[in-house]
Amino acid sequence: MNWDDTTDTGAEEERLVGSVADREDQAVEAALRPKDLGEFIGQEKVREQLDLVLRAARARGATADHVLLSGAPGLGKTTLSMIIAAEMGAPIRITSGPAIQHAGDLAAILSSLQEGEVLFLDEIHRMSRPAEEMLYMAMEDFRVDVIVGKGPGATAIPLELPPFTLVGATTRAGLLPPPLRDRFGFTAHMEFYEPAELERVVHRSANLLDVEIDPAGAAEIAGRSRGTPRIANRLLRRVRDYAQVKADGLITREIAAAALAVYEVDARGLDRLDRAVLEALLKLFGGGPVGLSTLAVAVGEERETVEEVAEPFLVREGLLARTPRGRVATPAAWAHLGLTPPRSQGAGTGQQDLFGA
Ligand SMILES: Nc1ncnc2c1ncn2[C@@H]1O[C@H](COP(=O)(O)OP(=O)(O)O)[C@@H](O)[C@H]1O
Ligand SMILES: [Mg+2]
Numbered sequence: 001m002n003w004d005d006t007t008d009t010g011a012e013e014e015r016l017v018g019s020v021a022d023r024e025d026q027a028v029e030a031a032l033r034p035k036d037l038g039e040f041i042g043q044e045k046v047r048e049q050l051d052l053v054l055r056a057a058r059a060r061g062a063t064a065d066h067v068l069l070s071g072a073p074g075l076g077k078t079t080l081s082m083i084i085a086a087e088m089g090a091p092i093r094i095t096s097g098p099a100i101q102h103a104g105d106l107a108a109i110l111s112s113l114q115e116g117e118v119l120f121l122d123e124i125h126r127m128s129r130p131a132e133e134m135l136y137m138a139m140e141d142f143r144v145d146v147i148v149g150k151g152p153g154a155t156a157i158p159l160e161l162p163p164f165t166l167v168g169a170t171t172r173a174g175l176l177p178p179p180l181r182d183r184f185g186f187t188a189h190m191e192f193y194e195p196a197e198l199e200r201v202v203h204r205s206a207n208l209l210d211v212e213i214d215p216a217g218a219a220e221i222a223g224r225s226r227g228t229p230r231i232a233n234r235l236l237r238r239v240r241d242y243a244q245v246k247a248d249g250l251i252t253r254e255i256a257a258a259a260l261a262v263y264e265v266d267a268r269g270l271d272r273l274d275r276a277v278l279e280a281l282l283k284l285f286g287g288g289p290v291g292l293s294t295l296a297v298a299v300g301e302e303r304e305t306v307e308e309v310a311e312p313f314l315v316r317e318g319l320l321a322r323t324p325r326g327r328v329a330t331p332a333a334w335a336h337l338g339l340t341p342p343r344s345q346g347a348g349t350g351q352q353d354l355f356g357a
Helices: 023-032 044-060 077-088 103-111 129-141 195-209 215-223 229-246 253-262 272-284 292-299 303-316 331-336
Strands: 067-070 092-096 118-122 143-148 155-160 165-170 186-189 320-323 326-329
Touching: 023 195, 023 229, 044 077, 044 186, 067 077, 077 092, 077 118, 077 165, 103 129, 103 143, 129 143, 129 165, 195 215, 195 229, 215 229, 215 253, 229 253, 272 292, 272 303, 272 320, 272 326, 272 331, 292 303, 292 326, 303 320
Parallel strands: 067 165, 067 186, 092 118, 118 165
Antiparallel strands: 143 155, 320 326
8 A cells, every 4th residue: 555645535544544444454453353352452341341241141041132332443343243252152244234235135144144143233324224124123033024026916924033143333323223222232332542551452463463662662652543443553563664674673662753753643643634634724714713615625635534534533632623603723733733823813814704614
């Protein structure tokens, strides 16, 4: 992959700190995935609760209740689904909401499940409506109605399913219709990771990848990883490259900082696009408020890219606020870019209306 592309397309998967996995990631991720709950770092509450759910099911010799995992990309949802299967000693089938176009696709998957199997349904909020309705019955009664034929002659043939565990994952639990949400026996909300937890993730991955790293080096990478293990692993690999080429392979704080400067990931984890958005907001629009479309034009990006890729992190970091009048920079944004806010901040310059909001 060519890092020069990082912000040309703005596509999240092409960015170093983006949270969607690319192909290289997927291969390495598989190797770095914790295999059981004991290896899974952080998310203490989720781990404790899930441990109880799974232990109890095992003790009863039953199939575990359906589990819903919600949280931002890269926090470990896919990993946890595999751990659930491993802890239950069950096979796992992996699919996703967008992959299920028709209810028939889902019926085919459901009817081929083995008893106790874990069905992992990623991006469950993006499933089609008919498939969703079929899933209600499958989750509750382990039964589906397969419709044969069309029009007045169509008949529903009931089909018994073996008990299975549905593990649904979503980045937006709020988007799930309540009847679907209610059918999960256990819902886990994954939080962003603390720096200390990410340091452990970095050490663990370095160990598995046979990379030498000292504690300060791991802390430096963890601090720039946006609370996300996937990003921590990705930054670790880029820093490893740098350490091999420019130094003796050992990752220290200095090496990590120098490497991440090359990849334009700053001390807080902001990348080039994040900073471009902030700079435009501060330098061109005096800190806002400015409409999203205007801001996107100013940085030469699609509106969606700015809204979905850059903004969530900037908002979470307290650098940018979304207000009814438009995007506004916070005092922390001025400080982060080393700029001084104008005294009349917030008065508006009229510029924000040039392109409309
Ligand atoms: N708690 C954790 N401990 C260690 N590594 C983790 C943890 N959570 C996620 N990871 C790592 O981060 C990567 C992304 O995790 P993944 O489960 O694919 O996230 P999601 O499905 O939520 O997008 C995986 O390679 C995994 O190794
Ligand atoms: Mg995933």
